[in-house]
Amino acid sequence: xxxxxxxxKYPFTIExxxxxxxxxxxxxxxxxxxxxxxLDRAEERIRESxxxxxxxxxxxxTNVEILSYPTAIMFVSQLMxxxxxxxxxxxxxxxxxxxxxxxxxxxxxxxxxxxxxxxxTSQERRDGARFECSIHFTDYIRNAKNIRDSRxxxxxxxxxxxxxxxxxxxxxxxxxxxxxxxVYSRIxxxxxxxxxxxxxxxxxxxQEVDTGKYVSFTGMxxxxxxxxxxxxxxxxxxxxxxxxxxSHMGRFTLTTFLLNVGVNRDDLVKMFREATDFSERLxxxxxxxxxxxxxxxxxxxxxxxxxxKTHGLCVNPDNLCKEIRHPLTYYxxxxxxxxxxxxxx
Amino acid sequence: xxxxxxxxxxxxxxxxxxxxxxxRIMPPEKFEKREFGFIYFKNRVMVRxxxxxxxxxxxxxxxxxxxxxxxxxxxxYSKPExxxxxxxxLGADLVFDxxxxxxxxxxxxxxxxxxxxxxxxxxxxGAPQVCPSCNGDRFDDRTWICGFCIKEAKNxxxxxADMLIEDxxxxxxxxxxxxxxHRGYHVHVMSDTIQSLSSDERKEIVDYVxxxxxxxxxxxxxxxxxxxxxxxxxxxxxRGWKRRIIHKLIDVFGKGTPEELVGLxxxxxxxxxxTQERDPxxxxxxxxxxxxxxxxxxxxxRSWEKVINRTIENCSARVDTxxxxxxxxxxxxKETLNxxxxxxxxxxxxxxxxxxxxxxxxxxxxxxxxxxxxxxxPQFNLGGTTFGPYRKQRATLPAEAxxxxxxxxxxxxxxxxV
Numbered sequence: 064x065x066x067x068x069x070x071x072k073y074p075f076t077i078e079x080x081x082x083x084x085x086x087x088x089x090x091x092x093x094x095x096x097x098x099x100x101x102l103d104r105a106e107e108r109i110r111e112s113x114x115x116x117x118x119x120x121x122x123x124x125t126n127v128e129i130l131s132y133p134t135a136i137m138f139v140s141q142l143m144x145x146x147x148x149x150x151x152x153x154x155x156x157x158x159x160x161x162x163x164x165x166x167x168x169x170x171x172x173x174x175x176x177x178x179x180x181x182x183x184t185s186q187e188r189r190d191g192a193r194f195e196c197s198i199h200f201t202d203y204i205r206n207a208k209n210i211r212d213s214r215x216x217x218x219x220x221x222x223x224x225x226x227x228x229x230x231x232x233x234x235x236x237x238x239x240x241x242x243x244x245x246v247y248s249r250i251x252x253x254x255x256x257x258x259x260x261x262x263x264x265x266x267x268x269x270q271e272v273d274t275g276k277y278v279s280f281t282g283m284x285x286x287x288x289x290x291x292x293x294x295x296x297x298x299x300x301x302x303x304x305x306x307x308x309x310s311h312m313g314r315f316t317l318t319t320f321l322l323n324v325g326v327n328r329d330d331l332v333k334m335f336r337e338a339t340d341f342s343e344r345l346x347x348x349x350x351x352x353x354x355x356x357x358x359x360x361x362x363x364x365x366x367x368x369x370x371x372k373t374h375g376l377c378v379n380p381d382n383l384c385k386e387i388r389h390p391l392t393y394y395x396x397x398x399x400x401x402x403x404x405x406x407x408x
Numbered sequence: 409x410x411x412x413x414x415x416x417x418x419x420x421x422x423x424x425x426x427x428x429x430x431x432r433i434m435p436p437e438k439f440e441k442r443e444f445g446f447i448y449f450k451n452r453v454m455v456r457x458x459x460x461x462x463x464x465x466x467x468x469x470x471x472x473x474x475x476x477x478x479x480x481x482x483x484x485y486s487k488p489e490x491x492x493x494x495x496x497x498l499g500a501d502l503v504f505d506x507x508x509x510x511x512x513x514x515x516x517x518x519x520x521x522x523x524x525x526x527x528x529x530x531x532x533x534g535a536p537q538v539c540p541s542c543n544g545d546r547f548d549d550r551t552w553i554c555g556f557c558i559k560e561a562k563n564x565x566x567x568x569a570d571m572l573i574e575d576x577x578x579x580x581x582x583x584x585x586x587x588x589x590h591r592g593y594h595v596h597v598m599s600d601t602i603q604s605l606s607s608d609e610r611k612e613i614v615d616y617v618x619x620x621x622x623x624x625x626x627x628x629x630x631x632x633x634x635x636x637x638x639x640x641x642x643x644x645x646x647r648g649w650k651r652r653i654i655h656k657l658i659d660v661f662g663k664g665t666p667e668e669l670v671g672l673x674x675x676x677x678x679x680x681x682x683t684q685e686r687d688p689x690x691x692x693x694x695x696x697x698x699x700x701x702x703x704x705x706x707x708x709x710r711s712w713e714k715v716i717n718r719t720i721e722n723c724s725a726r727v728d729t730x731x732x733x734x735x736x737x738x739x740x741x742k743e744t745l746n747x748x749x750x751x752x753x754x755x756x757x758x759x760x761x762x763x764x765x766x767x768x769x770x771x772x773x774x775x776x777x778x779x780x781x782x783x784x785x786p787q788f789n790l791g792g793t794t795f796g797p798y799r800k801q802r803a804t805l806p807a808e809a810x811x812x813x814x815x816x817x818x819x820x821x822x823x824x825x826v
Contacts, residue, residue, distance in 0.1 A: 200576060201601055204612045218616045219626040223647040225577025308537035308545040312730065373611050373620060373729050 069170065071125045072162040074132030075155070075245055076178045083133055093134065094258035100124065102261070104131035105138055106268060112154035113147070113272055120161040136246070140253045141265045147272055148250045156243035163235035168195065171234060175202075179241050186228065194221070194228035198237065203227040206240035208369075211388055287325050291397035293390045294379040295371055296320050303338045312366070312374045318350060319365040320390055365390050414814060415449040417821045421811055422449075422745055423474035425773045430467040432743040433478075435460070437598065441484040441498065445738045446475035447747060454479075456738065459488040476747025479738035482596070484603070492736065499603030502610065503739055504617070505731035506564045507592035508557035509534075519552035519786055550817055552786065553591050553749060558766060565593040565761050568725035571617055572597065573758075575648065580758050587766050589746025589753045594739060607733045614732045619724035622649055624716060629653050634713050635704060639696045652723045653716060660719075662695040663688070673718040678706050745772045750811035768792060771808045778810035779803070780819040788812075 070079040092098065104127050108118045122128035132155075139151050163171060168185055175181040182199040200222060207215040221228045229237070256262060292300070299317040302309055309317065314335075321331055328350050335346045367389045371377040377384075387393045436442065444466070445456035456479075460466040470478060481488070482503045486496035522535035526544030535547040565585065572578045572595070584596040605613075615621050624630050627650045631638045639654060640646055646654055660668050661682060669679035682698070690698070707715075731737055740746070740753045752772040756764040767789050774791070782798040788809075789795070795809050802822065805813075813819035 199601070201605060201609070204605075204609045208608055208612055213621065213623040214626050216615070216621045216623070217612045218619065218621050218649055219623050221647040221650070222575045222616070223577075224574070228647075306538060306543045306545075370608075370611060370733075373615055373618075373733070375729075 065170070065173065067125050067129070071122055071128040072120075073159060073174060074129050075159070075242055075249075076174055078177070079129055080133070083130060086130070088130070090261075091258055094260045096260070098130075100127050101130045101134055102264060104128065105134035106264060108132070108135040108155075109138060109147075109151060109268060110271070112151045116150060116154050116157065117161075118154045118158040120158050136249055137253070137257070138265055138268060140250050141257070141262075142269055142272065143252060144272070148247060152243045152247035152250070155246045156239045159242045160235055160239040163238055164232055166231075166235065168231050171231065171238070172196070175234070175238060175241075179238070179245075183234070195231045196229055196234050197226035198229055198234065200225055200227055203229075203237065206237040209240055210236070287321075288394075288398050291394050292320075292324075293384065293393035293397075294381060295368075295377050296365075296390055298378045299376070303334065306338055310374070310376075313376055314349075315363075316365050316371065316376060316390075319363045320394075322350075323364060323391055324394055413823075414820055417823070418476070418747075418750075418811070418814060419449045419474045421750070421773050421807070422476065422747075423471065424775070425745060426467075426471040426474060428775075429743075430471045433463075433467050433470060434742055435463055435466055436480055436741070438484055439463075439466070439480065441486070441488060443481040443483070443485060443488040443495070443738070444741075445479040445481075446470075446473065447477040447479075448473070449476045449747070452476075454738075457489050457491070470744065476745075478741040478744035480741050482737045482739055483735055497735070500605075500735045500737075502597040502599075502602040502605065502613070503731060503737065504568055504595040504725075505592065505728040505739075506561050506568065506595070506726065507588070507590075507728060508561045509551070509591060510728055511557070511560050511564065511726055513557050513560050515554055515556045516551075519554055521550045522547040523550070551591065551748075552788075552816065553766075553812075554786075555767070555789070557591055561592045562761060564726045565595065567723065568595055568617060568727060569758050569761065571652075571725060575616075576613075583758045585756050585758050585761055586740070586742060587754045587756055587764060587770050588740055589751040589770060589772070590748045593761070596739075605735075607735050610733045610735070611729075614727065614729050616649075617725050617727055618729070619649065619720040622720055624713065627653075629716060630712060634710060636700060636702070636707070636712055637716065639699065643692050649720070649723075653719050656719045656723050657699070657715075658692060658695045661699055662686075662690045662692075671718070672722065673711075673714045675706075675711075678702070681706070748815055750808065750815050773807050773811045775807050777804050778807055779822045780805065780810045780813060781822050782813060782819040785813055785816075785818045 065073070065076065065078045067082070070076065070082055073079060088098070093101070104122075108131060111118050135151070139148055142148075163174075172183060172185065175183055179202075181202045183202065184197050186194055186197050200217065203220070204217055207217065213219055217227070257265070296317060299309060299313050302313070303317065318331065318335075322328070328347075331350050332347045335350070366374075366376075368377060368384070369388065371390070383393055383396060387396065440459065440461045442459075443456060444458040444460060445454050446458070447454050458469075460469070481500075483495075483500035484498040486498060488495060490496075517533040520534055521530055521532050523530040524539035524542060524544045525546040525548060527539060527542040529539055529541040535549055538545050539547070569583060569585065572583060573580065578597055578599060582597055582599045584598060586594040586596070588594055627648070628638055629650050630636075637654070637657060639658075643651075643655065643658070657672075660672055664683075666676070666679040666683050669682060670676055674682070682702075686698075687694070731739075742753055742755050744753055745751070746753060750773045751766070751770045754764075754766075754770045756769075768791060771791055779802065781802055782796075783800060785796050785798045787794060787796045790809050790812065791806065793806070793809075795805060798813075798819075810819070810821070814821060
C-alpha cells in the first residue's frame with residue numbers, strides 16, 4: 064500500500080491520480096486564490112526543470128506536493144512547446160529516480176506492477192549473485208533501449224527464460240525511463256482555456272521560458288557543412304558517388320540525413336540520378352516521399368546510430384561517435400564546435 | 409515460345425493446383441485484421457491492401473486469380489484495406505526470416521548466377537554490388553535451391569529456435585516454423601507479450617539473436633588482460649550469451665575436430681595439440697582445466713579474444729535484420745505455392761526442423777508429366793528421384809521437376825501445336 068508520503072514522492076502513479084480525483088477540486092476552485100500554494104509549487108516544478116533539469120525531490124506540504132504535479136502538467140500543456148515538455152518529463156523522472164533508488168523493494172515492485180504493468184518479481188539471492196529482481200524482457204527493452212551504456216544492451220544481460228536479472232538500483236533506473244515516457248505522453252495540447260488567474264500565471268511562465276532565460280536552443284546551421292558529416296554518412300556518400308550499390312536502408316539513411324541538414328530536393332534527386340541508373344521519376348518520388356510532401360505527411364529522420372549498427376551501416380566510428388547516438392547530433396555538434404560562423408536556421 | 413506464354417503456362421499450372429488443393433490453405437490467426445497481398449505472373453507487381461473476412465473468400469480469390477505468391481501482414485490493423493497511414497496498427501507478430509541468400513555458402517559459386525539488367529553481362533555466384541562492365545546495380549538473379557544451402561539455413565533456424573525458447577522463454581507452442589518453399593525458413597512468434605513491440609524494440613531482439621554489440625568485459629567472458637576465458641565453476645551457473653559462448657567453447661575444445669577448432673580461430677598447431685592428447689570422455693571441469701592449462705605463449709596476444717569473437721559468430725543465428733524490425737511486413741501464407749519454385753510453404757513444427765525434408769515434403773504441383781526444353785540445369789533430387797544434369801535438351805519430367813525448372817528460368821514448356 065502506498066501512503067500519502069509515497070504519493071508525494073510518486074505523483075505519477077495510478078494511486079496518486081485516484082487520490083487527486085477523490086479530492087474533487089475543480090479548475091475554478093483552483094483559480095480562486097485559496098490554492099495558491101499548489102499553483103506556486105506547480106510553477107516551481109517547471110522552473111526547476113528549466114533551470115536544473117531536475118524537479119527537487121524535497122517538499123514542505125504533502126498535499127501541495129501531490130496536487131502540484133497534475134497542475135504542472137496542465138501548465139506545461141498550455142505552454143505548447145515540445146522542448147519544454149521533453150525537459151519537464153525528464154526532470155520529473157529524475158526526481159522520481161532520486162526517491163526510487165532508496166526505496167523499499169516491495170514498494171518499487173508495487174509501482175512497477177500497478178502503474179506500468181511490469182511483469183516482475185523479486186529474485187531469491189544466491190550467494191555472491193548481485194541480482195535482486197527479474198524483469199520480463201519486453202519491459203526491459205522498452206526502457207533500456209534508450210540508455211546508452213553497453214551494460215544496458217540486452218545482448219550483454221543475463222537473459223534466461225524470458226526474464227532479465229537486474230539490481231534494484233537498475234530497476235529504479237529503468238522505471239525512470241518509464242516515468243519520463245508517461246509524463247511526456249500525458250502532456251497534450253489543451254482543449255480549453257483556463258480561468259484568468261491561471262492564464263496569467265501561464266503567460267508569465269511562457270515569457271520566462273521563451274526569452275531563453277534558462278536554456279538556449281540550438282538548431283541546424285543555415286548552410287550545409289559537408290566536413291561535419293558523420294563517418295557513416297560520408298561513407299554512404301562516397302559509395303553513391305563512386306557508383307557502388309546502396310541498400311534500401313543505405314539510401315534511406317543518406318536521403319533523410321541530407322534532407323534534414325538542408326540539402327534541397329532537386330539537388331538530391333540530381334545526385335542520385337547521376338550516380339545510379341534510377342529513373343528520375345522514381346528517384347524524385349522517393350525523395351519527396353521521404354521529405355514529406357508526397358503521400359505521407361511524416362518527415363522522416365535518419366535512423367539512430369544503434370539501428371545503423373544493426374543493419375551494418377555504422378563504419379569507421381570516431382571519438383565523437385562515442386558521445387552521440389544519432390547522426391544528426393554528430394553533425395550539429397561538429398558544426399557548433401567548429402565555431403559560430405554558420406549561424407542558425 | 410515467348411515469355412508471356414511461360415507466364416501463362418505457370419499461371420494455368422498454379423490455378424489447376426489451387427482448384428484441387430485450395431482447401432489446404434489455412435489463413436493465419438485473426439486473418440480478418442490483416443492485410444493480404446498477391447504477386448501475379450503477368451507483371452510481377454504486388455497487389456496489396458486486401459482484406460478477407462472468411463476463409464472461403466480467400467480460397468476462392470486465390471483459385472480464381474492464381475497468383476504466383478500469396479502474402480499476409482504480420483501486423484494486425486483496425487482497417488486493413490486502407491492505405492498505410494490510415495490502417496490503424498494494432499500490433500504485429502514477431503517474425504524471423506532465415507534465407508540462404510544471406511548465408512555465404514561455397515556452392516553458390518556453382519549454382520547461382522546473375523545477369524546485369526543494363527548491359528547483359530552475367531557471372532557465377534551471388535550478384536556483385538555493381539556490374540564490373542557497366543556499373544549497373546540491378547540484376548536478374550538466377551538462384552538454385554540446393555541441399556547444402558538448405559542445410560545451412562536449417563542450422564541457423566535451429567539456433568534461433570533454441571534462443572527463443574531458452575533465453576526468451578517462449579513455449580514451443582508459441583513458435584510456428586515454416587519452410588518458405590524456396591531457400592529458407594520463417595519463424596513466427598505468436599504471443600500476446602510481443603505484439604506491441606515497436607520496431608526499435610524488435611531491433612534489440614535482432615541484435616541479441618545476431619550477437620551484435622556484445623561487450624566482452626560486460627558479459628565477463630574473458631579474464632583480465634584477455635589472457636584466457638573466464639570459465640565458471642559449473643556450467644549451470646551461466647545464462648544469456650555467456651552461457652552460449654562457454655557451452656560452445658567447452659564443446660569444441662572437449663570434443664571438436666581440429667577443423668572445428670580452426671574454425672573458431674585457433675591456430676592449426678594448437679588445434680592439433682589439443683585434439684591429440686585428448687581423452688574423448690572429458691567432463692566440464694577437465695576441459696576447463698585443459699583450457700586453463702594451455703600455456704600463454706600458445707594462445708598469445710589477442711588469441712582468446714579472436715576465438716571468442718569467432719565463437720559468437722558461430723553461435724549467432726543469421727536472420728534478415730530488415731524483416732524482423734519491419735512492423736508492417738508481408739509474409740508468405742502457409743500452404744500456398746512459391747512462385748520461384750512451385751513448391752509449397754509448409755508449416756513444419758519446431759520439433760521437426762531437423763527432420764523435415766523440403767525436397768520430399770514441400771512438393772506442390774505434382775500432377776502428370778510435362779515436356780520441357782532445358783537450357784542448363786544441375787543435377788537435383790526431388791520427390792525421391794534424381795534428375796539431370798541437363799544441357800540444351802528436351803526432357804519429359806514429372807510436373808514438380810518441370811515446374812521447378814521453369815520457375816527458375818532454366819527451361820520452357822514445350823506445348824503441342826494447336
